[in-house]
Amino acid sequence: MCGRYAITLPPETYREFYGYSEQPNFPPRYNVAPTQPVPIVLQDKDERHFMLVRWGFLPSWVKDPKDFPLVINARGETLETKPTFRNALKRRRCIFLADGFYEWQRHGREKTPFLIRPRHRGPMPLAGLWETYSSPDGGEIDTAAIVTTDANGALSGVHDRMPVILSPDDIAAWLDVRDERADVTRLVRPCPDDWLDVVPVSSRVNKVENDDPGLLEPLAEPESAPVRESKPKAKKPLSSDEDEQGRLF
Numbered sequence: 001m002c003g004r005y006a007i008t009l010p011p012e013t014y015r016e017f018y019g020y021s022e023q024p025n026f027p028p029r030y031n032v033a034p035t036q037p038v039p040i041v042l043q044d045k046d047e048r049h050f051m052l053v054r055w056g057f058l059p060s061w062v063k064d065p066k067d068f069p070l071v072i073n074a075r076g077e078t079l080e081t082k083p084t085f086r087n088a089l090k091r092r093r094c095i096f097l098a099d100g101f102y103e104w105q106r107h108g109r110e111k112t113p114f115l116i117r118p119r120h121r122g123p124m125p126l127a128g129l130w131e132t133y134s135s136p137d138g139g140e141i142d143t144a145a146i147v148t149t150d151a152n153g154a155l156s157g158v159h160d161r162m163p164v165i166l167s168p169d170d171i172a173a174w175l176d177v178r179d180e181r182a183d184v185t186r187l188v189r190p191c192p193d194d195w196l197d198v199v200p201v202s203s204r205v206n207k208v209e210n211d212d213p214g215l216l217e218p219l220a221e222p223e224s225a226p227v228r229e230s231k232p233k234a235k236k237p238l239s240s241d242e243d244e245q246g247r248l249f
Contacts, residue, residue, distance in 0.1 A: 005101035057145035076188035152190035
């Protein structure tokens with residue numbers, strides 16, 4: 001899964017890489033967490049656009065968000081079959097702006113944080129799905145989730161899941177939703193091992209309030225900390241075939 005990530009490159013770097021028309025100016029973020037506003041890129045016909053959304057997907061058919069779990073990841077193997085994601089897969093695909101993400105290796109009651117970054121240190125296109133949720137009182141909120149798949153060899157020693165990282169050649173196919181019959185599930189796969197660097201980092205990343213460049217500094221040795229998890233209360237239980245959801249470190 002992906003529960004924290006980083007957006008540290010200059011805004012212009014992302015704009016040039018993805019080719020959207022907007023010129024947003026946003027500060028670097030070193031510890032992006034669920035429910036926060038996050039930038040994505042999407043495509044409308046032939047044009048790409050920048051948009052801010054809430055990290056936490058809400059399908060349009062949800063009656064009360066309080067009864068729906070916090071969905072930050074969309075399990076790639078079930079995108080075509082689960083009602084939560086089926087329509088978004090056809091019509092509302094997006095890419096999360098990112099240049100690294102964090103994952104935790106667990107040993108019993110301890111966890112060790114790792115930073116995963118592209119070796120080229122450029123943008124890391126994370127495949128996503130987005131949806132505009134309309135509440136009964138007429139309010140609207142744009143939401144999104146990161147698509148995940150099995151971990152590749154480089155990451156498998158840390159966790160068994162990872163985000164879907166698109167190649168530059170696959171970005172256009174993922175964003176182009178004009179043909180609802182297009183098979184984009186072929187893009188839902190682990191990226192090659194040699195794309196990534198995986199390094200241990202400080203357990204300071206466990207706390208959302210820590211958001212500074214020091215979180216990206218590799219450690220000589222992994223640093224463990226006791227596992228303390230908090231799950232948001234949800235009346236509706238999670239499905240057994242979903243990634244772990246609603247967990248903040």
